[in-house]
Amino acid sequence: MNIYPNDQARHYLIIDAVSLIFLITLVLGSNSAIPFGVKIAILIVYLVAFYSALWHRDWKLLLASFVGFILIAILGIYEDVYMLIFGFTFADLLGRAKAKWQIACGMLGIAGMFLTVMWLETGSLLHIESQLLIPMMMIQLVFPILIYFVEKSKNLQSELAEVNTQLVQQEERQRIARDLHDTIGHTLMMIKVKTELTTKLIDRDPTSVKQELNDILSTTRTALKQVRELVSDMNFISLQTELVHCQQLLRSANITTTLSNHYPNTVLSSVEETMLALCVREATTNILKHSKAKNCRITIQCQNGQYTLAIKDDGIGLQNKGFGNGINSMQERMHVLQGYALFEGDTTTGTSVLFSIPIQNGKEPPT
Incomplete structure (x- = not known):
């Protein structure tokens, strides 16, 4: 049973694991006014939302992302504004959504998360902390678009590889058809001619029948060998x-x-x-x-x-x-x-x- 999608594991598994460990450590180790039990509840809901977003690409991904953004906003208000950096976790997953409108809504959620926290914490977007957070917000807004185009490129490459495979298979079928026509067809025609000749010689020249039958047997063996060669070509080993x-x-x-x-x-x-x-x-x-x-x-x-x-x-x-x-x-x-x-x-x-x-x-x- 997979606990992490295979298509994500190669590039994001380590990053996601490190991000979650950092988040849990920072939240549980802080001296904020949030009760410890509430911190545990927030982290559990956050992990459930993240796991749900990890395995879906439809409206469930968008809903889970919004839940994640709300929790990050709460942590940004009561813990530290720089908790907003963990929005990258969901910004990455949003780029894998099936519909563009879902990505657009997710980007609005990212912007809303940042603007809400910055306004409540500083009262102004011109505050020094806000000026540091705005570039972070812009990067997170661009991230889903970048992931979307990367995923689209992967899908196009996969479709191209599938088309190439079909073309190769078509060429292989045509090659086999040509080989059957040029080799087996010719050999079977020889067997047909020899067989017709043998039927005529049975009455007129019985002594020649044995030789003709031997020729037919030899030609049949040749045909069998040609079939083996054609089959072997499909799995040729040098x-x-x-x-x-x-x-x-x-x-x-x-x-x-x-x-x-x-x-x-x-x-x-x-x-x-x-x-x-x-x-x-x-x-x-x-x-x-x-x-x-x-x-x-x-x-x-x-x-x-x-x-x-x-x-x-x-x-x-x-x-x-x-x-x-x-x-x-x-x-x-x-x-x-x-x-x-x-x-x-x-x-x-x-x-x-x-x-x-x-x-x-x-x-x-x-x-």
């Missing part, structure tokens, strides 16, 4: 970024980490990068949680048409921990990419993890 992040995590745990990327320019699809990045993240988590290692080495290579990423530490090994959910999920991710994941753990040499996926045609790195 492998390079994840490697840097994992290095930082390991080093923060006093695990010396080295990265040897022999083929940094190898082109991977978005789904391949995301899957490998998630596997690296899971392996790093296991090292931090279980390995007790001092050193870790990450090596990336391309050999015999395979892209391999190896992670080796000098920790305590798997120690019969078995193949938990983390290891199973890494194996499943590699299986989706038609690759594999190998795990070796020994108490003397540490743990080695190897992720390997086939390099797609046209993506081989230069030799």
